[in-house]
Amino acid sequence: MKKTLTIITILATLFIGTLAYAQSDNSMFVRSSPEAPGAFEETTLSLVSYSFNLDTSEISWTLDGKLALSGAGKKSFTFTTKGVGSASTVNIKIITSGGEEIDRRVTIRPANVDLLWQATDSYVPPFYKGKVMPASETKFKVVAFSDIRTSSGTRPPNSSLNFTWKRNYEPVSGTNGLGRNSLSFKNSYMDEEEPVSVMVSTLDGGGAGQRQITLKMFNPEIIFYERHPLDGLRWHTALNNGFSLSSDETTIVAEPYFFTENDLENEKFKISWQMNNQSLQVDKKWELTVRPGASGGQATLKVVMNNLVKLFQSAESAVRIRF
Structure with a gap:
């Protein structure tokens, strides 16, 4: 059930501060695949722009201070992340065909987020030692356990972490906020499966992690x-x-x-x-x-x-x- 996940922080620096260039810069962003890479996991960062041609731009990628890839149209870069809490910093330098320069810096710091669930109203006899399985319209309690570091490297308590829950890929109102590391709900008779996910983040924005599980209903x-x-x-x-x-x-x-x-x-x-x-x-x-x-x-x-x-x-x- 455990999976190591990561945070992605993107910082932008403009070298030419014109309004037109700022608009162009804001329309260029970095995508990560997987979206939340785990520790020691192969990860690809890709550039996307709607305002200038990346194929004709000179692009260089620097990983932790060492040039790793450069050339015209090098829109993606693949590397392996570090262990939990250890940051990988990727600096991206773009020179467009018009001579404009754009910098991006991406910091990826792995974090652990686990989700444990319990079917709280399913009946089993007193002697039963196995996992209590959920049936249709069962009540669930899902609890998040996280190992996250702030930008300074400290591990904050749950009371200082912000939890954002989704159920069936939709936000769950009234369940999010500081210290809210559990989600309780009743399965709908229409759903044979219930995808549940949580995003956990620090107050300073230095760390975040996410985890998703799929709860499957069983026949009594x-x-x-x-x-x-x-x-x-x-x-x-x-x-x-x-x-x-x-x-x-x-x-x-x-x-x-x-x-x-x-x-x-x-x-x-x-x-x-x-x-x-x-x-x-x-x-x-x-x-x-x-x-x-x-x-x-x-x-x-x-x-x-x-x-x-x-x-x-x-x-x-x-x-x-x-x-």
Whole structure:
């Protein structure tokens, strides 16, 4: 999940201070690919101008004080960034065909930004040790962890960092500002994926980093377990691959995974039990006690769960029972 990202600061110096030239200068800028290069990552800087011809201009690129590339029409320059917090400085000198001079200086200082997320209202049983997966209309909390340096090299606390969040590539109103390193929201039933990104920057503008993740929705699941009269619920063994009755009766529990927890006891959360496609009436919502038939054989037990409060939260599962 971790990725090292960088900041780009662009400073311009004009050698001919005429108004016409200033307008020309402002229409020339530098692009970086990737936009946020990581530490020790190959990075290409490219010049773009809408006011003069770069192809006929003499362009030189200096990396950390050493001339790295020069010539007519050298509009791009590729180099490898340094480690986290270590700045690479690229000076660009342009002499147009008309003799005008333009300087650009680009400073790239890598920074770490991580995003960790949690599905805050998805249900899993108490014994579950894995990642809690989100279903449609799940509530999320995303937290940003950053390692950023100011222009002086110090590492500011979160309270001194500005956080700008985007969800589905759009700014999220009311969530941005100093120290706001977390984002909470509810997934829309229309979105199977949720791209979430954050830009973290220092107050002095000397450091910034960004990170994007894509949150994917999962289908809820049903797992069958046995409730043993002495051991209680046998969480360590799922029955979904089928099982044989080893006693006069066996109680089977249908455990929901990744449904919205607060909806499980809602009257609009429906659960139905079927044996060989015949509906069953159960005394307890989540479990059924089965007994072997006189002649033996096998049967298929099926459970269907539907959360009518959430449009796309449903699941079904079946288990084969051998008598």
